[in-house]
Amino acid sequence: MPVPPSSGRLQWTDVPPLLRALLETALGAPVAEAVTPGGGFGHQLAAALRLDGGRRVFVKAAPDDDPLTGANVHEAAVLDALPPGAPAPDLLGVHHAASWTAVVIAHLDGPHPDLSPRSGDAGQTWALLDKLTSSPAPAPYAEAVRAKPSTAAALHGWNELLTAPPADLDPVARDRLPQLAELEASWPTLAHGDRIVHADLRADNMVRDHDRGVTFVDWAHATTGPACIDAASLAPQLVLAGHAPADVARLLRDHPATANSPGTTTAYLAALTGHWHRNARQPAPPGAPGLRAYQHRAAAAGLALLRHRLR
Ligand SMILES: Nc1ncnc2c1ncn2[C@@H]1O[C@H](COP(=O)(O)OP(=O)(O)OP(=O)(O)O)[C@@H](O)[C@H]1O
Numbered sequence: 001m002p003v004p005p006s007s008g009r010l011q012w013t014d015v016p017p018l019l020r021a022l023l024e025t026a027l028g029a030p031v032a033e034a035v036t037p038g039g040g041f042g043h044q045l046a047a048a049l050r051l052d053g054g055r056r057v058f059v060k061a062a063p064d065d066d067p068l069t070g071a072n073v074h075e076a077a078v079l080d081a082l083p084p085g086a087p088a089p090d091l092l093g094v095h096h097a098a099s100w101t102a103v104v105i106a107h108l109d110g111p112h113p114d115l116s117p118r119s120g121d122a123g124q125t126w127a128l129l130d131k132l133t134s135s136p137a138p139a140p141y142a143e144a145v146r147a148k149p150s151t152a153a154a155l156h157g158w159n160e161l162l163t164a165p166p167a168d169l170d171p172v173a174r175d176r177l178p179q180l181a182e183l184e185a186s187w188p189t190l191a192h193g194d195r196i197v198h199a200d201l202r203a204d205n206m207v208r209d210h211d212r213g214v215t216f217v218d219w220a221h222a223t224t225g226p227a228c229i230d231a232a233s234l235a236p237q238l239v240l241a242g243h244a245p246a247d248v249a250r251l252l253r254d255h256p257a258t259a260n261s262p263g264t265t266t267a268y269l270a271a272l273t274g275h276w277h278r279n280a281r282q283p284a285p286p287g288a289p290g291l292r293a294y295q296h297r298a299a300a301a302g303l304a305l306l307r308h309r310l311r
């Protein structure tokens, strides 16, 4: 397996020539330009390809012995199985050559949404989550995600921090460590449900497409679960984007995806925040230069929200 780049992503020219040729044949035109968008922490190829003639597609690719290929193949199956009208781009194809796999996805045109208070994008995202979680996932989607264990269900961190609290741990967390660890321990049994869950909702996993509006991308962790997961994931992202934690806590309390399951929502938020607090203190993985700094910020945002939910 090629060593992932120590900073940034694999490029189109890193893809084996055999797979590049196969893709160009399948797409019906040579690639004129490959643009790697900003956003995300992965090391694989994730690029917008502009073909001769002007058409654009989005491609994710990695060697077959890279775990990201399994994630990409899962994402392809999910995109294929999401119900019509879901806020996701269409799958265009999956291609294998030279022990690499490429997933080709319809290109979305636009920036990441602006989740700050001055934009309407956050409101649009809450509305999308209401629609996405208001009824059970259709059977083809449930089947597509059945075999893959949910990464959301496995989130944890407070248990380890309780054993050896780091010196720089926020006093708010330090004072509540046993409670946070207990909430987190309750999460795995609450993590089951029949709703569509994206499970990695951040602004950089969304595109505000000029035609479609806010659309979710990067469905690599998609699963089924309780309706609250994506709304509770969005909440700390809004704090990071500048919303007051008290305002977001109110939205979380009242949103249709979370209002009826306050206990499950709090347990998930505790597990997610514990994951951030623990992982932010781990050594940085190769190919993901901004990850630990992001996790420190996200850990603080999650804790600011938990303060409003814990007694
Ligand atoms: N269909 C698409 N059309 C246009 N741009 C896209 C599309 N899908 C993703 N992007 C952009 O490419 C970036 C990387 O894509 P994506 O998040 O799917 O890759 P990833 O390697 O799984 O990311 P991560 O690092 O989050 O694991 C996104 O942040 C987004 O800006």
Ligand SMILES: [Mg+2]
Residues within 6 Å of the ligand: 039, 040, 041, 204, 205, 218
């Ligand atoms: Mg991403």
